[in-house]
Amino acid sequence: MQRRAFITLLGGAAATWPLAAHAQQPPMPVAGFLSSLSPLELTFVMPAFHQGLNEAGFVEGRNIAIEYRWAEGHYERLPALAADLVRRQVAVIAAISGTPAALAAKAATTTIPIVFAIGGDPVAPGLVTNLSRPGGNITGASFYTSPVVTKRLELARELAPRGTTIALLVNPENPPSVIEGTTLQKAAAALGQPIEIINASTEGQIDRAFTAVAQQKFGALVVSSDPLFFIARDMLVILTARYALPTIFADREQAEAGGLISYGARRPDAYRQAGNYVGRVVEGEKPGDLPVVLPTKYTLLVNLKTAKTLGLSLPPSVLARADEVIE
Incomplete structure (x- = not known):
């Protein structure tokens, strides 16, 4: 092979190496976000949720993507929204603001991890059987009112x-x-x-x-x-x-x-904890091993x-x- 042709071939191969390396990087994990609230409540919900994600080492758009689904107070929409996230095969579902969202997520999947942030008792409606060792595929935080x-x-x-x-x-x-x-x-x-x-x-x-x-x-x-x-x-x-x-x-x-x-209790405290748990679950921790967090101050x-x-x-x-x- 002539020297000039070899250099040209070598240069072309080198140019493809970064692309090949980039292609071999694992895909960004996708978290589902299922909320009983409206997108208008973003300013109340997301800062604390993102803070918790950041504490676990994740930044939306950088190393984790989020698929949002909002019921806007219409609880009858939640089962279809949860089913859509399951079809999307998200890595984890964050069921935020309301037991109906958490129940819809739980009914939709027994395998995808679920992290909730709710205002009620998570034991009474059957979300978990034990606060310290939830078991199964679900855990979270409550502003237990x-x-x-x-x-x-x-x-x-x-x-x-x-x-x-x-x-x-x-x-x-x-x-x-x-x-x-x-x-x-x-x-x-x-x-x-x-x-x-x-x-x-x-x-x-x-x-x-x-x-x-x-x-x-x-x-x-x-x-x-x-x-x-x-x-x-x-x-x-x-x-x-x-x-x-x-x-x-x-x-x-x-x-x-x-x-x-x-x-x-403060809702943002539960949202921050939920964000933190979402990050930890994506890292490989089992939701059933993470205790449900309850408020300590009203x-x-x-x-x-x-x-x-x-x-x-x-x-x-x-x-x-x-x-x-x-x-």
Whole structure:
């Protein structure tokens, strides 16, 4: 072979080496993201989720890809969305914000790892059988709100005129929301406190529910923890203000949006933990060996600005217990 031809051949082969090496790199893992919420909630969900991913060594678009599926508060869409992620053969499914999303993912696959971030008890609906050793293909984090329902009832009783009925807004399509209703009913019965459950599973039903609330003149309202009620927080704030109804919410974002009081754990803490677990599962850890993480702190947030707008004078006992106050 002539020297010039050999050099040309060698140069051409060398030029293909980087391409061949690049082609041999393993494909980027793909995580599925299944949420009961809306894409409009990205600013509340994703920073903490990405923080957790980063702590595990992953950056979206650099060494992990994410396929997003949003139910936008329509829980009936979740099974089809979960099935779509299973067909996509994602490496792991992050079921974020709501037990319905986690249940849909669990029903869709017994092999693909699932990491949830929910507001309810993961044992009661059958997501896991044990918090410290979940077993199977699922684990996650909870901003477990049911244990603090009685605290919200106590706050509502301090705001409601004596002898009046307290209402609880529940989404019958969400198991933890229903459990909150049952828990509150039992606690209220022990105190001799009249209470009534108001059901709503769509924004239209929320609007109609408040018509009934206005007619019955409840003394206060407790809003259960639910993804739909989180999505509809601006609507709920407007409605509670329209009827001057003292209301206790589960999420601080609802009080920050103009709600009177919130008492509960921080959602972002659960989202960060879920992101971290997603990264660890992609690295090869088994979800069944990762303990479910529960909150260690609950925050009482009081919106004094809203109290003034509603013409309410909050009891000193409530203000004294507040962890944060919005002036």
